[in-house]
Amino acid sequence: MDGFKQLNDSSAELVIADPPYFKIVKQKWDNQWESENNYLDWCLNWTKESYRVLKEGGLFYVWGAIGKDREHPFLKYMFKVEEETDFKFLNFITMRNFRVFGNSSHFPFGRQELLVFSKGKHNTYNKQxxxxxxxxxxxxxxxxxxxxxxxxxxxxxxxxxxxTEKPYLSSERIVPSSSNEGDTIIIPFVGSGVDCEACIRNKRDYIGFELDPTYSVLANQRTLDIAL
Ligand SMILES: C[S@@+](CC[C@H](N)C(=O)[O-])C[C@H]1O[C@@H](n2cnc3c(N)ncnc32)[C@H](O)[C@@H]1O
Structure with a gap:
């Protein structure tokens, strides 16, 4: 995550990360790592960078999913953040997925998870x-x-x-609840730009990174359409 190197220490109030999930989606970006350990090391790297760029009291949201009959890197990630970083666990949100997946041998998966950590005691919670x-x-x-x-x-x-585009309503909950007008939000995995849209509509500044040029073009178009 070279993008983080351009960011100063303690320069943002909120980080919203929706990273690759590790071999859940049949997309090149979800299959970049040789092993689960490589993937988790990579995750811890941008997690520690997120901690560095957050101001004291800032919040860190991370999307993920548990499911399918496979290993569960997201759960391992959750414990590693607790054990290997200074982030403080704050919440574990579950979002219902209407489009369910999984095999037919047990209840299909109809959920996504959202971890919330804070750098010290969190400053902001605007009730929704x-x-x-x-x-x-x-x-x-x-x-x-x-x-x-x-x-x-x-x-x-x-x-x-x-x-793997997230519903706009989820961004429209994270951004206003966990930041204030004029705050700076870091979006390390922009994808479709859904979080960027919520930043613009709620008058927050944001800095986003996206590896795939196709999505950065589409996300830029999306934000341009709102800004105009
Ligand atoms: C789970 S998707 C994000 C989806 C987004 N939240 C949305 O709702 O549209 C993860 C994204 O991270 C991008 N990505 C993967 N590795 C990256 C990296 N090293 N730096 C920046 N973006 C990366 C992928 O191209 C993909 O678009």
């Missing part, structure tokens, strides 16, 4: 509310919990520009 959770006694929408059942897969609407 949703009608989907129901309403309270006064008829106001209830607090969003760490189980997100209402984020519809992008592909269900046939307008995905990336094979």
């Amino acid at each position: 509310y949703s009608d989907f959770e129901g309403v309270n006694r006064l008829g106001h929408p209830k607090l969003v919990t760490n189980v997100w059942l209402d984020c519809k897969d992008v592909s269900l609407y046939n307008n995905a520009i990336h094979p």
Whole structure:
């Protein structure tokens, strides 16, 4: 992750990482490592870089998935972050996947996971509310919990520009809950640019990296369309 080298220490309030998952998706970018250990070493490298560039109290979100009858690098990653970095565990969010996968010999997988760590005690938590959770006694929408059942897969609407594109609603929860206007957000794996869109709409600055030029062009187009 050479991009991180260009970033100063303690220069951002939030990092949102949706890294390759290691051999889950049949894409070149998900099959870059010879072994799971190589993959985990690579993950720890950009995780430590994320810690370095975050300000004290900053937040670090990492997407991943557990599932299929295979090893579970994401769970190993979670424990390695606790054991080998100074990040503090804060939350473990589950998002329902509407497009399920897995074999037919057991319950199919219908979830994705989102780990949240902080650099020291976290500074920001702007509560989020949703009608989907129901309403309270006064008829106001209830607090969003760490189980997100209402984020519809992008592909269900046939307008995905990336094979693992996250629903806009998930970015629209992470960005406003965990940063404030004018904050700087680092997006190490831009993909379709969904997090970039949420940054622009919520008036945050962002710096994003993307290996595949096809996606960087598409993500740039997406952000340009909003900015204009
Ligand atoms: C899981 S996808 C991100 C999807 C994105 N969150 C979205 O919703 O569209 C991971 C992305 O990381 C990119 N990638 C893989 N290795 C990278 C690297 N070393 N530096 C930057 N981007 C990389 C891949 O090309 C892929 O687009």
